[in-house]
Amino acid sequence: MTTAQTQPPIRRVGWSGRDGRRLSKLATHLIAVAVAIAGLCLVPLLGLSSNGMNLVDLWLVYSVSALGYLWVLGLAGRYAFCHTFMMAIGGYSAAWADARGAAFLVALGVALATSALAAIVVGALMWRVRQFYFAIGTLAVGEIGFTVLSRTSEFTGTNGNVHGISYPSLFGHSFVGDEQIFYLFLGALAIMLVLTLLLINAPVGRDLTAARETPEVARTCGIPVRRLHFTLFVLGSAVGGLAGALVTYWVGFIGVDSFGLDLSIGLLLIVIMGGLRSPIGIVLATAFYVFLPAALSGLSEYMPMIFGAVLLVTIMLFPNGIAAGLKLKRRSAA
Numbered sequence: 001m002t003t004a005q006t007q008p009p010i011r012r013v014g015w016s017g018r019d020g021r022r023l024s025k026l027a028t029h030l031i032a033v034a035v036a037i038a039g040l041c042l043v044p045l046l047g048l049s050s051n052g053m054n055l056v057d058l059w060l061v062y063s064v065s066a067l068g069y070l071w072v073l074g075l076a077g078r079y080a081f082c083h084t085f086m087m088a089i090g091g092y093s094a095a096w097a098d099a100r101g102a103a104f105l106v107a108l109g110v111a112l113a114t115s116a117l118a119a120i121v122v123g124a125l126m127w128r129v130r131q132f133y134f135a136i137g138t139l140a141v142g143e144i145g146f147t148v149l150s151r152t153s154e155f156t157g158t159n160g161n162v163h164g165i166s167y168p169s170l171f172g173h174s175f176v177g178d179e180q181i182f183y184l185f186l187g188a189l190a191i192m193l194v195l196t197l198l199l200i201n202a203p204v205g206r207d208l209t210a211a212r213e214t215p216e217v218a219r220t221c222g223i224p225v226r227r228l229h230f231t232l233f234v235l236g237s238a239v240g241g242l243a244g245a246l247v248t249y250w251v252g253f254i255g256v257d258s259f260g261l262d263l264s265i266g267l268l269l270i271v272i273m274g275g276l277r278s279p280i281g282i283v284l285a286t287a288f289y290v291f292l293p294a295a296l297s298g299l300s301e302y303m304p305m306i307f308g309a310v311l312l313v314t315i316m317l318f319p320n321g322i323a324a325g326l327k328l329k330r331r332s333a334a
Contacts, residue, residue: 026201030194032280037190044179053178055294060185061246063286066270067192067279068239073268074276075199076232077212079131081139082122083240083267084259088149090115090241091248091258095162096155098249104168108245115241119234127230142264150256160256168249181250188246189283192239196279208232209277 043056069083090111097107126137150160157163167174168184175184199205210218211225218225248254266289274285288310296306 022201026197029197029201029280033190033193033197037186037193040186041183044182050178051294053182055290057178057181057185057250059287059290060182060189061243061250062267062270062290063283064185064188064192064246065240065243066267066274066282066286067189067196068236068243069267070196070271070274070276070279070282071199071232071236071239073271075208075212076229076236077131078229078233079135079138079268080233080237081135081261081264081268082142082145083237084261084264085142085145086115086119086237086240087244087247087259087263088146088254088256089118090238090244091254092149092156092162093241094245094248095157095165095254098166099162104166104170104249107249108242111241111245112238115244116234116238118241119237122237123230123233127226139261139264142261146256146260156256162248162254163252165248165252165254167252168246185246185250188242193279193283200277200279204228 044053048056065083065087069080072078072080072083093114094107094111097110098104102110122138122141126134126141129137149156152160167176168181169175170184175181199208207218207223208228210221211223211228215225244254244259247258251258270282270285270289273288274281274283292306292310
């Protein structure tokens with residue numbers, strides 16, 4: 001007598017007639033993003049100081065990196081502390097390509113590919129490790145990686161410092177100065193917001209939620225949990241590399257201190273405060289992370305305590321993230 005083997009059910013991939021509400025929600029979010037981006041286009045016309053414009057640019061590019069980390073932590077559920085190392089890989093790769101005469105878009109492609117390859121190596125070596133140990137392992141990878149970068153010269157320059165990087169250029173136009181860089185970063189942020197919203201609201205978004213919340217149950221439903229998580233880790237790390245490349249072109253310099261553990265912890269706080277599935281919340285939390293220290297510059301020695309207190313209050317008031325909490329309060333008021 002033979003025993004029939006139990007096979008996971010065959011799952012349909014794609015939109016169905018029952019996805020009308022999801023499509024409507026996606027359309028609403030995309031319209032909101034379009035309106036917000038259009039409004040932000042007016043920021044350079046406000047006559048901000050050079051320091052103010054610099055902070056705005058920093059907010060935009062950090063938002064790009066934070067959205068990449070949202071893919072890793074919020075969608076894949078992986079506490080990876082090597083995201084800033086991926087940013088450094090992307091930055092050094094772009095600087096290496098630029099030094100050899102590569103065009104700006106080519107250098108960005110090199111940064112994406114190199115950081116994705118680094119993530120594939122890290123993921124392949126550590127993917128079977130459980131959550132806590134994966135976090136510790138990726139933290140060790142980042143620290144080892146930064147040490148290696150600081151002691152090499154062929155790829156990273158003397159003592160890990162590279163100077164004289166060209167201005168970014170697209171279609172014959174060079175982006176010089178914070179006002180022009182602003183539009184480059186705003187375009188990158190708009191693309192990332194659209195991609196993240198599509199990813200969350202697409203049918204695969206349900207699979208990602210199930211794979212993160214109840215992986216064992218998801219496997220019995222035929223969801224490739226490990227493959228989904230691995231793919232999101234690689235793609236999110238590649239986005240981090242892209243953000244690192246953009247920062248490198250903006251500043252015209254990269255060193256091992258450009259991206260470090262403080263920023264890695266900051267990105268973790270941004271995703272927790274913004275919400276694990278809220279791209280808009282991530283952008284708002286990044287604004288808080290960038291502008292609060294500038295607003296309280298006279299209290300710099302107390303910033304760790306202030307950040308800790310604000311994080312605690314935020315978690316208590318908005319346990320699902322800032323954007324979700326504001327939406328709930330708006331509904332309650334209505």
